[in-house]
Amino acid sequence: MSIPGLLFSVLPSFFYRQFFVTPPTPTKDCTGQTYIVTGANTGLGKEAARHYVRLNAEKVIIACRSIEKGEAAARDIEQSTGRKGVVEVWQLDLSSYENVKQFAERAKGLRRLDSIVENAGISTSSFKTMEGNESTVTVNVISTFLLALLILPKLQESAQRFNITPTLCIVSSEVHFFTSFPERKAPSVLDQLNDEKQARMTDRYNVSKMLEVLACRQIAAEHPVKQLKVTLNFVNPGFCHSELMREMTNLPIRVMKKILCRTTEVGSRTLVHAGYGGPETHGKYMSDCKITTCATLVEGKGGLEMQKKVWQELAAKLNQIEPGITKTLDA
Incomplete structure (x- = not known):
C-alpha cells in the first residue's frame, strides 16, 4: 500500500483516539516493587x-x-509526591553498547526488579552512525533489545525468588502503521537501513518502531510466559507533548501538536499500565491501556515471515555485540 493509502486507512482511528479517548489514571498499588524507566529525565518517562x-x-x-x-x-x-529516598538516577546512554552493558551489570545488584519500561529513543532526520549503524536503529532497536536481553536474567531471578511475573515493556508507537517498510524486501534489512545513499530518514523513526513491534512479537511467539517467566509487551502512548519531536519546529508541526497532542502525563498512563501488565499482555500491542491489533502489514499476509526475518537479523547482531546473549531467552 502507498504512503497516502496507509495514512488514509489509519488516520480516522488516530484522530478518534486523540480527541475522544483518555487513558485511565493508574491506580494499582506498587508497594514493595522496583521499576526501571529509561529516558525518564523528561517527558513520558x-x-x-x-x-x-x-x-x-x-x-x-x-x-x-x-x-x-x-x-x-x-x-x-519527590516534591510532587512527597516521597523521598525512592527515586535513584542511573546513567544510561543507548548510543554506547558498552554503557548499556554497564547499566545491566549494575542492575544485577538490585534486591528485586518487577519491571523495566524501555522508553528511551530518538527521532532524527539526519543520517549519522553510532556503533556502526544508523543512529535511530542503534538507539531505538539494537541497544533497546541489547538492554532487554541483558536485564532479562535479573527479571527471571526476581520471578523465581519472589513468585512474581515481572514485565519487560518496550515503548513503541502507532507510527508503525504509517510505514510501508520497503526495506523488508532487501536481502538484509539492517544493511539496507545502514546505506546512507538509500536512507529514507523522514520514515526512519516509523521504521524503527516497526522493527520493535516485529522483534517483540517474534520473541513472544518463540518464548511463552511459562518458559520465559517474564511478560514482554509493547505499548503505544499516542501522540503526546514530549521532546522526541524537538527537531520538528516548522509552523504546521507546531500547530498540529497544539491541536492534537495529549499531555505528557496522560500519555504516560499507558506506559505505567503496560509496565505492570500481566501475562495476558505477553507479545501484545497495548494502546490506550488495552490490547489491540498491530498494523495490517504486521498481522496480514507475509507478516509472520517478516517478523522472523527481522528477529533473525537482530538476534545475529546482538550476538555479535555480546556473544551468546540470545541464550538468555532459553533459560
Missing part, C-alpha cells in the same frame, strides 16, 4: 516514573544520559 512513585513503589530508577537532568527530575518527583 518522567511522568511514568512519577506515577510509580505515587503508587507506592519501593524503588524507581530513572535511567538517562544526563545525571544532572535525571537528578533534577528526581527532585521534582
Whole structure:
C-alpha cells in the first residue's frame, strides 16, 4: 500500500483516539516493587516514573544520559509526591553498547526488579552512525533489545525468588502503521537501513518502531510466559507533548501538536499500565491501556515471515555485540 493509502486507512482511528479517548489514571498499588524507566529525565518517562512513585513503589530508577537532568527530575518527583529516598538516577546512554552493558551489570545488584519500561529513543532526520549503524536503529532497536536481553536474567531471578511475573515493556508507537517498510524486501534489512545513499530518514523513526513491534512479537511467539517467566509487551502512548519531536519546529508541526497532542502525563498512563501488565499482555500491542491489533502489514499476509526475518537479523547482531546473549531467552 502507498504512503497516502496507509495514512488514509489509519488516520480516522488516530484522530478518534486523540480527541475522544483518555487513558485511565493508574491506580494499582506498587508497594514493595522496583521499576526501571529509561529516558525518564523528561517527558513520558518522567511522568511514568512519577506515577510509580505515587503508587507506592519501593524503588524507581530513572535511567538517562544526563545525571544532572535525571537528578533534577528526581527532585521534582519527590516534591510532587512527597516521597523521598525512592527515586535513584542511573546513567544510561543507548548510543554506547558498552554503557548499556554497564547499566545491566549494575542492575544485577538490585534486591528485586518487577519491571523495566524501555522508553528511551530518538527521532532524527539526519543520517549519522553510532556503533556502526544508523543512529535511530542503534538507539531505538539494537541497544533497546541489547538492554532487554541483558536485564532479562535479573527479571527471571526476581520471578523465581519472589513468585512474581515481572514485565519487560518496550515503548513503541502507532507510527508503525504509517510505514510501508520497503526495506523488508532487501536481502538484509539492517544493511539496507545502514546505506546512507538509500536512507529514507523522514520514515526512519516509523521504521524503527516497526522493527520493535516485529522483534517483540517474534520473541513472544518463540518464548511463552511459562518458559520465559517474564511478560514482554509493547505499548503505544499516542501522540503526546514530549521532546522526541524537538527537531520538528516548522509552523504546521507546531500547530498540529497544539491541536492534537495529549499531555505528557496522560500519555504516560499507558506506559505505567503496560509496565505492570500481566501475562495476558505477553507479545501484545497495548494502546490506550488495552490490547489491540498491530498494523495490517504486521498481522496480514507475509507478516509472520517478516517478523522472523527481522528477529533473525537482530538476534545475529546482538550476538555479535555480546556473544551468546540470545541464550538468555532459553533459560
